Amino acid sequence: MNYVALKMLFGDRAKYLMLLCGLTFAVMLIVQQGSIFWGLMIWSQSSVSNLNVPIWVTDPGIAQVDEVKPIADTAVDRVRSVPGVEWAVPLYKGLLRARLSNGDYHQITLTGLESSTLIGRPAEVLEGRFEDVLQPDAVVLDQWAVERMGGPNVIKIGTVFELNDKLARVVAIAKTQKSFTNIPVVYTTYERAIRYVPRERRTLSYVLAKAKDGVPVAEVTTRIHEQTGLGAFTAEDFGWKTIGWVLKNTGIGINFGTTILLGFIVGMAIAGQTFYLFTVENLRQFGALKAMGASTFTLARMILLQAFTVGLTGYGVGIGLATVFGFMTARSGGLPFIETWQLLLLVLVALLAICTFSALISIIKLARLEPAIVFR
């Protein structure tokens, strides 16, 4: 009877296409919005992922990576003295304004790396050499800084601008992941970064560290916290902490959640209604099948097969369209779009729920159907 069920489904082409469109739309909307949402979340912790170090140490009350709470300079040595720590280096991170030669001002995130190792430097450099940051007044910009500060005609290697009335000369362009706030990042050495910023009692933003080989990172972070009183986080935990802060404080989760929920409800409404209509219009035929000896179970199986067939087709088409959308709009890194298998699995579960719900309405109708209807 599976064959009959599928022929019935594909035979009513208009309803089949309407069902397919409804489910495809729902899947596409959920996947697209879910991927953009997750892309934004990944962006929100790009300050952590761009530096690519395993342990972050800072004030224990820190809420997220972009919220800098300066700590004493002695923290670096205190962290180095914790058993299991292989190395620990200082990091400066703070907001500053850059003044270009044309008079334009741009807010930037100044990142100061330890000069002897340059730990925390971006992995990929698009133009120039990152090591040239050791030259006098040298800074390295990320590609988003070039974009935000006037484009490649304005910002290029050799461009000079001012940071707090002090000279900064671009020696390289690095490739980084875009940040949630999209504030350009300017890299320099830790010592020079301290010179750029106004004098403060405490200037150290973070201590970046690594556990010795064979020592679990989580164990080292616990030891650092216990022995120094500072907050120590693995990169992963710090990333999640930042995502959690963004979700709690920006309302972005509710906004995207609402859209995703709408996609789910619209998909369910269209699929449920169309499927119900499909069943009602074929009620006499279903009644005839019942009269001819088809059990309610057989009919329920047919309905479920029809629902899941159109559902899985819609799932494939919807994901395909969402992926094409993501490919077209996010390939330059300009739009956050990260499609994960977890999201696709979640959407599959949601879709199966939609299909089951739609089928269930029809099955209830068929279970109550008296085959005597065919004689009326």
Add this chain to the structure above:
Amino acid sequence: MDDSTDLQTQPAAVSLRGIVKSFGTGDTKVTVLRGIDLDIYLGEMLLLVGESGGGKTTLLSAIAGILEIDAGDIDVLGVPLSDLPTGKRTTFRGQTMGFIYQQFNLLPALTAAENVAVPLLIQKISRSEALRRARTMLDRVGLGDRTEFLPKNLSGGQQQRVAIARALVNEPRLLICDEPTAALDGPNGQKIMELLREVGRAPDRCVVIVTHDSRIFHFGDRMANLTDGRIVSIETITREGSA
């Protein structure tokens, strides 16, 4: 075969005793069947006739086991149908009964052969075997060259032939027909009845036909007249050449 008196010497294939059926409750309650007693025998074609609203279709539904009755006993081929649970009754129906409807009730997306194969597919017979038998049956009803046609591409008479083939494909012992000629014009109705008599009627099968089409009365062996929920007469139909 035409002498139904001979048939009545054997046990009834369908035995109805004291069948009562009402619809609605209280002031709106309508009693449609008021104590029906009737025997139908293998090899005969029984016509259920009578005025509209007399209870013909309700009685047919009760015989088919697709309508719960309020009181009475229905025995079909020795099985107390009214006592069977719904699931077993459905299975029994699929194995022993064939149905022909006024509106044909063919599945529009299926070809003629596929429509005819449906009762066999319900019985879990393989698709290839079901289609093979369906094509043979369509050949018997004169539609051997229309097996791959969709119902919408067949005339009303041809659609009813497909329905007849579908009703007979699983070789039922009880054939239930509800106004099989009502949706057809006179000549087509005559042809359908000729076909039903030719291929539907068999020594080990009884055929029950609900009709109010007086032009086809002569095709039956017996005719039960149902009026106001009661069988008011049963007459044996004699035709030229019968014993």
